[in-house]
Amino acid sequence: MKYGYFDDNTREYVITRPDTPYPWINYLGSEDFFGLFSNTAGGYCFYKDARLLRLTRYRYNNVPTDAGGRYFYINDDGDVWNPSWQPCRKKLERFECRHGLGYSKISSSRNGLKADHIAFVPLGETCEVHRIVMENTANATKAFSLFSFVEFCLWNANDDSQNFQRNLSIGEVEIDGGAIYHKTEYRERRNHYAMFAANRKPDGFDTDRESFIGLYDGFHEPKAVLEDRSQNSIAAGWSPIGSHRFALTLKPGEKTSIVFILGYCENPNDEKYTALHIINKAPAKRLQEKFQTDAQVDAALEKLAVYWEGLLCRFRVKSGEDKLDRMVNIWNQYQCMVTFNMSRSASYFESGIGRGMGFRDSNQDLLGFVHLVPARARARILDIAATQFPDGSAYHQYQPLTKKGNSDVGSGFNDDPLWLITGVSAYIKETGDFSILDETVPFDNEEGSEAPLFEHLRRSFNYTATHKGPHGLPLIGRADWNDCLNLNCFSETPGESFQTTANFESGVAESVLIAAIFLYTAPDFIELCRRRGEDTSEAEQSFADMKRAVDEHGWDGDWFLRAYDAYGKKIGSSECEEGQIFIEPQGFCVMAKVGTDDGRALKALDSVRERLDTEYGVMLQQPAYQTYYLTLGEVSSYPPGYKENAGIFCHNNPWISIAECEMGRGTRAFEVYRKICPAYLEEISDLHRTEPYVYSQMVAGRDAARHGEAKNSWLTGTAAWTFVNVSQHILGIKPGFDGLVIDPCIPAALKGFSVERIYRGKRVVIHVDNSAGVEKGVKSITVNGKPHSGPVTSEGELTTVNVVLG
Numbered sequence: 001m002k003y004g005y006f007d008d009n010t011r012e013y014v015i016t017r018p019d020t021p022y023p024w025i026n027y028l029g030s031e032d033f034f035g036l037f038s039n040t041a042g043g044y045c046f047y048k049d050a051r052l053l054r055l056t057r058y059r060y061n062n063v064p065t066d067a068g069g070r071y072f073y074i075n076d077d078g079d080v081w082n083p084s085w086q087p088c089r090k091k092l093e094r095f096e097c098r099h100g101l102g103y104s105k106i107s108s109s110r111n112g113l114k115a116d117h118i119a120f121v122p123l124g125e126t127c128e129v130h131r132i133v134m135e136n137t138a139n140a141t142k143a144f145s146l147f148s149f150v151e152f153c154l155w156n157a158n159d160d161s162q163n164f165q166r167n168l169s170i171g172e173v174e175i176d177g178g179a180i181y182h183k184t185e186y187r188e189r190r191n192h193y194a195m196f197a198a199n200r201k202p203d204g205f206d207t208d209r210e211s212f213i214g215l216y217d218g219f220h221e222p223k224a225v226l227e228d229r230s231q232n233s234i235a236a237g238w239s240p241i242g243s244h245r246f247a248l249t250l251k252p253g254e255k256t257s258i259v260f261i262l263g264y265c266e267n268p269n270d271e272k273y274t275a276l277h278i279i280n281k282a283p284a285k286r287l288q289e290k291f292q293t294d295a296q297v298d299a300a301l302e303k304l305a306v307y308w309e310g311l312l313c314r315f316r317v318k319s320g321e322d323k324l325d326r327m328v329n330i331w332n333q334y335q336c337m338v339t340f341n342m343s344r345s346a347s348y349f350e351s352g353i354g355r356g357m358g359f360r361d362s363n364q365d366l367l368g369f370v371h372l373v374p375a376r377a378r379a380r381i382l383d384i385a386a387t388q389f390p391d392g393s394a395y396h397q398y399q400p401l402t403k404k405g406n407s408d409v410g411s412g413f414n415d416d417p418l419w420l421i422t423g424v425s426a427y428i429k430e431t432g433d434f435s436i437l438d439e440t441v442p443f444d445n446e447e448g449s450e451a452p453l454f455e456h457l458r459r460s461f462n463y464t465a466t467h468k469g470p471h472g473l474p475l476i477g478r479a480d481w482n483d484c485l486n487l488n489c490f491s492e493t494p495g496e497s498f499q500t501t502a503n504f505e506s507g508v509a510e511s512v513l514i515a516a517i518f519l520y521t522a523p524d525f526i527e528l529c530r531r532r533g534e535d536t537s538e539a540e541q542s543f544a545d546m547k548r549a550v551d552e553h554g555w556d557g558d559w560f561l562r563a564y565d566a567y568g569k570k571i572g573s574s575e576c577e578e579g580q581i582f583i584e585p586q587g588f589c590v591m592a593k594v595g596t597d598d599g600r601a602l603k604a605l606d607s608v609r610e611r612l613d614t615e616y617g618v619m620l621q622q623p624a625y626q627t628y629y630l631t632l633g634e635v636s637s638y639p640p641g642y643k644e645n646a647g648i649f650c651h652n653n654p655w656i657s658i659a660e661c662e663m664g665r666g667t668r669a670f671e672v673y674r675k676i677c678p679a680y681l682e683e684i685s686d687l688h689r690t691e692p693y694v695y696s697q698m699v700a701g702r703d704a705a706r707h708g709e710a711k712n713s714w715l716t717g718t719a720a721w722t723f724v725n726v727s728q729h730i731l732g733i734k735p736g737f738d739g740l741v742i743d744p745c746i747p748a749a750l751k752g753f754s755v756e757r758i759y760r761g762k763r764v765v766i767h768v769d770n771s772a773g774v775e776k777g778v779k780s781i782t783v784n785g786k787p788h789s790g791p792v793t794s795e796g797e798l799t800t801v802n803v804v805l806g
Ligand code: GLC
Pocket: 344, 358, 360, 361, 480, 481, 482, 483, 484, 644, 697, 716, 717
């Protein structure tokens, strides 16, 4: 069953009933200020860091789910309802939520009143703008009240949900005209406050939650709204909120609009106050002036639309296959932007207090983002590299606000360093900007330790090359890409971390996956060395040694092995009782061209199809672990079919698809792509449950109770890897150091397509003709009418490329 539809013209997903199988959310904000916004107006917003600078409160794990957000209540002659359906859940005559690129619109009607709510973060501003347009569609005059409501978070979301003995005494607000200021902790060490302002003077307000809602009442029955009377309460401790009341009268056909700004403002330390206890509102006033009128709001929306048009025209396909086109042209790229911005910090499954930016996650996220805003990818690379340790290893995570490595989690995830090489190579291939390699970057943010970025890559490379186990394969450390394969933590204590509890260091457990990632990245590293005039012999020797180790000790007969445990026993082998075959090394070894010339690659991929494939995607491993294995760690802690224990962990499905492209099997590559692709799952929303416009981290595997049910939508490396897969391998437009390498691998049934690409600042239009009906193989290429071989560069303003497959 569907709960909406794609509107490709407006680039929106239109939700037509509010009770979706799970809250279906959107992200507002592009750079510094962000909001999570669900189809029923739930969610919260923050400035830069979801943990440290959270403006509004949100309770995860709440009952009912998704309670709390930016709510508007209408009291129409005693009939109390919300345009967003939640929280009053009154029946609406019409409901529509349009999630668009950086904004959401909710429109609904009840009893002759129509409400249009649009929410967005204007480009370059540190606020959400909410505009409510009320229209009287009845044939008699209507007098009613409109109430706004947000609940403030006391900034640090972690403390906010724990430290009640303090929190309940520190809340402070100030009121000034239509504006409510939340200034908790401003009197001491903060120089920022939040503002919830309206563009006209309200008829009443509330800032104390208990006064507005009542102590034993819920969001769905706020006392002030039911009584149709604001209390004009001034919060003193307890729970500060912001609510305005407007008494409105509309004649038949008449409309009125009110603009609300929910924003973050900062003052220099010596300009915090204008009088005792009176905060300096200058920055707030400046922000308010920008959104006083509808015309200003419309102009900001237009700017946002132009911004997204400018981004999405950088890669656009026309294939005749609607679902493919809308995912590639709109939603996949949009999700890549969101994962680049958020890493794994804030979603409806990530609380925003748990994790910072991941070293491996962020490096992978930028693979799908770098073509959109290369300059931001560049800055991100330098931030990430600055958290690397001098020996080439890396902090697993860092905090976005401080940009410092997170020592609670520490390091020892031995795949981490290699992803830096992958990220930097992708940046250079996109931009041709080799100068990034000369940027000086410190180690562990230590002043004085600066070295060129290239030196960081060398240390990444050498770290793997020199930390090897008994079979000459890389030591796995705490885990590799699979965070849950914890071969050196024999955890028996409930609650302790499988990753960071260091109770055992075998110096023996090895990862075939890290070896494959090494072999995949090494050619780029070696090429960069060569171009810098460096001696490449040592790197080439390391490559050859690793290749030999994988050949000799990484093959199991019908597929690639996964790892060796702390006792040197095989993992992911037919010798094992459970966990005989894992997806990761099959994808990555083939991507690294291991066994592509001797039949092993095809054999491995056929084994994947035979043993791991399902209707809803490729499972991570089989058979699922039925019991907990001390020697394997978290992977065996999950019930069979979930997460890393034989779930369909979408992130590495594209690796299989890329590997299939490597082997020229376009029909199969596309099948793997399609099975987890959200637009193709729209019809089964009841089963799938998460948003049909974005990828989820995991879909329950065959062993699970609800095979096909997804969880953890939005923040997943699936977005970036899928975009790499579909754009570079299936459609086959692949940036290389010297230009675009064009080599599609598509289903034989697809007779052609065209792609428009902005590459290194210039427009390239590529027409691919597959009237021959092949899956792979370029017969001829012409560039601007002339026969061509090798990478395509974009020298003129417009480069036209004609590719014939055959
Ligand atoms: C999560 C992590 C990612 C890891 C994956 C597999 O998505 O964010 O870093 O690779 O799980 O365990």
